[in-house]
Amino acid sequence: MISDDKLEWRTRILTARKQRDVHARERASEALSHAVSVLASDARERGGDTLAAYVPVGSEPGDASMLDSALAAGLRVLLPVAREPGPLSWAEYRGPDSLVAAAYGLREPSGPTLPPETVADASIVLVPALAVDRSGGRLGRGAGFYDRTLDAVRPDAWLVGVVYDDDLVDALPTETHDVRMTHVLTPLSGLQRLGHDSHG
Numbered sequence: 001m002i003s004d005d006k007l008e009w010r011t012r013i014l015t016a017r018k019q020r021d022v023h024a025r026e027r028a029s030e031a032l033s034h035a036v037s038v039l040a041s042d043a044r045e046r047g048g049d050t051l052a053a054y055v056p057v058g059s060e061p062g063d064a065s066m067l068d069s070a071l072a073a074g075l076r077v078l079l080p081v082a083r084e085p086g087p088l089s090w091a092e093y094r095g096p097d098s099l100v101a102a103a104y105g106l107r108e109p110s111g112p113t114l115p116p117e118t119v120a121d122a123s124i125v126l127v128p129a130l131a132v133d134r135s136g137g138r139l140g141r142g143a144g145f146y147d148r149t150l151d152a153v154r155p156d157a158w159l160v161g162v163v164y165d166d167d168l169v170d171a172l173p174t175e176t177h178d179v180r181m182t183h184v185l186t187p188l189s190g191l192q193r194l195g196h197d198s199h200g
Contacts, residue, residue: 005173009139013130013167017059020164025061028164031187033065039124039160039191040073048123052078052090055099055107060128061164061187064107067093078122080145081108087116087149104143117152124158125150127181132161136180136195137172150179160185168192 040051051070056062070077071093080088082104091109093099102108119125127146131139138161140146150159161181165188174180184192 006139006142009172010130010142013139014059016166017164020059025059028061028187029056029063029065032062032162032185033069035185035187035190036066036126037069037073039185040070040075043124044074046123048075050076050078050121051124051126052080052119052122053093053126054080054128056128056162057105057107061162064096064099066126068095071095076121078114078118079109080106080149081113082106082145087152088119088145089116090114090118116149119149119152120154122153122157124160125153126185127159127161129161129163129167129181131167131169131172132163132181132184132194133169133172133174134194135171136182137174138178138181139172147177147179158182160191162186165189 043051053067053070055064067077077093078090079093081091082088091111091113093109094111098109098111099107100110127138129138129140153159159181160183162185165186168184168186181194184194
């Protein structure tokens with residue numbers, strides 16, 4: 001039943017995302033880039049030096065300018081390298097020219113691949129999501145890459161789901177293996193804390 005519910009949610013959200021006009025997407029990307037710049041500066045002030053992120057593709061909110069904002073703030077930026085099966089590996093982002101086409105329609109850095117446990121270096125992990133609920137539940141695309149990866153993050157890391165504002169909802173169908181987000185980042189509302197966890 002839960003799987004059917006998730007499929008219904010995914011279908012509805014992906015359909016809505018594809019219908020967004022290009023100007024709305026551009027405004028969302030600009031807002032998210034600014035928000036990540038603020039987030040990265042805050043991370044530096046709290047002693048963090050590494051951000052784990054991803055390159056938005058297709059109808060996902062944001063674009064590579066989010067990554068450039070984090071670099072400009074002085075953070076090391078890790079991006080996922082997706083290989084089946086198991087958790088995500090990582091590589092360092094060094095600017096738009098360092099990205100190459102990869103599996104699953106993604107873009108990845110062309111530099112050396114780092115092991116999955118490298119994600120433990122990050123004080124903040126930006127996580128792609130179709131939707132996030134107010135208790136930290138996250139709806140992904142169903143491949144399970146992040147559910148197999150996020151157990152390796154450090155206990156005080158912020159797990160930040162990145163969605164459009166109308167994809168922050170009251171409740172989502174979740175399962176026991178789903179890793180909860182500590183925060184959500186949206187274009188209009190910026191960073192918001194979720195749930196009642198003990199993360200900083």
